[in-house]
Amino acid sequence: MKKNTFSTKGLTKxxxxxxxxxHALRGVDLDIPEGEIVVLLGPSGSGKSTLLNIIGGLDRATEGEAYFQDQNLNEMTDKQLTLYLCPHRWRHPAGDSGKRDLAARWCAHHGNRQYRKRP
Known part of the structure; x- marks a missing residue:
């Protein structure tokens, strides 16, 4: 059985x-197994972007739980969420190095030493 990459339980925003x-989200339960490709479809205002913002670490749920692997995103501090967001999430599939550089500078400024430029 595959481990879930993302999961939510009773997610409300x-x-x-x-x-x-x-009420952008009302009690959303979701499991996305590792390696699965998912498409979110729905009309405008149905909560697609809100869900992605929460599991992406950009916003916090009002109630419920959101997990990336075994990490509860709701229990993370702002600094932990910043590190969660850092460049591996910002990479452009075509290899847009400008976006990666911008992400690296942002993360370095916000305390992730791993991405600081070296002389």
Whole structure:
């Protein structure tokens, strides 16, 4: 049995409060096994980008759990999420070195010494 690369349990994201609250995700359960290719389809406003932002470490869920392998993204500090985001997630399939350089500079500035330029 393959190990899950990404998984969510009861993932909920609410923007705003009270009567004006927008429920972008409501209790999403998802398992994406290692090596699988997934396509997210749905109408505008259905939560596709919100889900990707949460499992990508760019946003935090209001409730529920989001995992990358065995790491609970909800329990990570801001610094840990920064390291989680660093350049391996920003690589362009065509090898756009400019984007990689930008990602490396961003990560170096935010404390990931592994990507600091050496003289």
């Amino acid at each position: 609410v923007y705003g409060e009270g009567r004006s609250a927008v």
